[in-house]
Amino acid sequence: MQYFHSVTLDQTKCKGCTNCLRKCPTEAIRVREGKAMIIPQRCIDCGECIRTCPYHAKVATTDDFASINKFQYRIALPAPALYGQFKSTQSIQQILSGLLGVGFDEVYEVARGADVVSKAVAAKLGATDNKPLISSACPAVVRLIQVRFPELIGNIVDVLSPMEVAAKNAKEEFCEKHKVPVESVGVFFITPCPAKMTSVRNPIGLKKSYVDGAISIVEIYGLLSAHMKRSDFTFGGPNASLKGIGWANSGGEISAVGNSSALAVDGIHEVIQVLEEIENGKLPNLTYFEGLACHGGCMGGPLTFENAYVAKNRLRTLMARAAEREPEIQITAKEEQQDISFAQYIAEQPAMKLDENITKAMYMLENIERITAELPGMDCGSCGAPTCRALAEDIVKGNATEMDCVFRLKERVKNLAQQMIDLSNMKK
Ligand code: SF4
Ligand code: SF4
Incomplete structure (x- = not known):
């Protein structure tokens, strides 16, 4: 099966300026005969070239909003990065209610999936000597390891991403509650980055993703803003803990997992430096590594609407308001006991090999x-x-x-x- 890439080039817009060349972390870009080209085996869909291109010639393919209509029932899976995007939001609940307004029948927060994953990662950490374990949450970093650091594949923690866990549980709960067949339910991730879109088509640790499509935050932003101002839909959440929501920021995962010898690094070039050190045995005391391709974590994804720093500040305010609720949200024993290990090993794809x-x-x-x-x-x-x-x-x-x-x-x-x-x- 051919590997799907979300990031592609619009040749008609490319001026051959070479700005994107040196920003690509895997040397996947060449400019030939005045136009850029991407070497598909090397591309990790990190989106660095989307940020860099002054002519908007690098684009991310995601599902369009109308694709939710292919399903009788639709569930939105908002990434926690979505919560920091809107100027006058009073609460996270307002955003989740807006998602019901735009046409989803249910909302399941990816942050709740993150709550489940945090527990599973903590358990894996306690049960292995294979250190450091490396987070599997950022698909661009996982692909980077496949392409450039294949020797480290065995260090990737074999736990599904919060997005996959949220999609799995959302489908199961919805089908059970409404007694409907699973084929009638479509689950759509509201994505801050192209790498997540790529991972829906080429799942990590699974043969087939539980997610049916990925809609970019930029695409849904206008529609959602308009519906957030109305009050005809009310969602009874949020249903995720503050630590789960905190996964939107760099360091959020290690704070939720609660490991003291862990390291969080954001920005793909900085992640490469740390992976090189791990590969060369220079970080012997490191137990867990959270590497995120975008500066600022998912908040800095190329498909977000707002500046990462502004969004981070807003999320902090919303989280402070949510912190007033008592008691803090916990996952159920059933959620904690479910098996969310990889069903399929991650394969090497050593594109740098001669x-x-x-x-x-x-x-x-x-x-x-x-x-x-x-x-x-x-x-x-x-x-x-x-x-x-x-x-x-x-x-x-x-x-x-x-x-x-x-x-x-x-x-x-x-x-x-x-x-x-x-x-x-x-x-x-
Ligand atoms: S998406 Fe990332 S890896 Fe792919 S060509 Fe652009 S900069 Fe390079
Ligand atoms: S930065 Fe944009 S215009 Fe310049 S070579 Fe790369 S894709 Fe083409």
């Missing part, structure tokens, strides 16, 4: 080193590759030539001109 054959890979590596040393080392990007080394790799793989380097080309033209002058002098 060749399966080790001898051939070594030979290619030698050539890459030699060619890199001959290139100017300026990493200027004018060849369409992010670095001189990446160009050397493209040359060895047969996807580029040394003449793609403007400096090498200039040198060659100069040499040819000199040869012609020498030839004409000889004839005189």
Whole structure:
């Protein structure tokens, strides 16, 4: 089955400016013949290029809102990042009620799924010596590990993401309560990022996702804002704890899991630095790693409406109001005892490997080193590759030539001109 990518290029808008080249954490972008292209095996759908492109040529494919109409019953799964998006919100309940207003029959908070996951992760941490465990919650980070750090796959905690757990429980509860068949119920995640959309189509730890579609926060924002001002629908929540809601921010997960030797890092390039240290055994005392691709965590997702810092502040206010309720929400014993382990192992997808054959890979590596040393080392990007080394790799793989380097080309033209002058002098 072909891997689905949410992030794609709109060629008609691309000006070939190369801004996106160096921001890509997996060197998945090349600019050839004046247009960017994405190497699909390397792309982790982190959305860095969406943020960077000044011409909006990088786009995220998500499901459109009308797709909820394919189902007789529809459940909204709001990411907690949604709660910080609206200017004059008085309570989280107002947002959840608005979701009923726009056409959903039920709302199930992903933050409640996070409550269940926090307990499961804490239990796994207590039962293994394989440290550090790495969070499975950010699909861009999981894919990064598959592509660039395959040796660390065994460290990914085998617990489904809050989104999947919420979708599973939402469907089961709805079908049981209303005595309807599962096929008639569609569950839609309100997503802050393209990586989540990708993980609905290529699920992590599952053969098939429990989620039926992902609608971006940007898409639903206008409609939802309008319905939040009306009062004809009332949702009886929120039904998640403050710690579950706190998963929207970087560090929220480790605070909910409650582990003192854990580390939370946000921003994909910073996550890469920590994964390199883990791979090299430089963090021996680390027990748990929460890596989030976006700065600020899910609040900073490229498909959110509001600036991450503003949204974070608003969420803090809403959480302070919600904290006045007593007692704090707890998950049920049934939720705590359910098995939310992976049903399927995460496979390696080592896109950075040069060749399966080790001898051939070594030979290619030698050539890459030699060619890199001959290139100017300026990493200027004018060849369409992010670095001189990446160009050397493209040359060895047969996807580029040394003449793609403007400096090498200039040198060659100069040499040819000199040869012609020498030839004409000889004839005189
Ligand atoms: S989504 Fe991320 S990995 Fe994919 S091309 Fe853009 S920057 Fe690179
Ligand atoms: S940033 Fe990348 S995708 Fe956007 S116009 Fe420049 S080259 Fe094209």
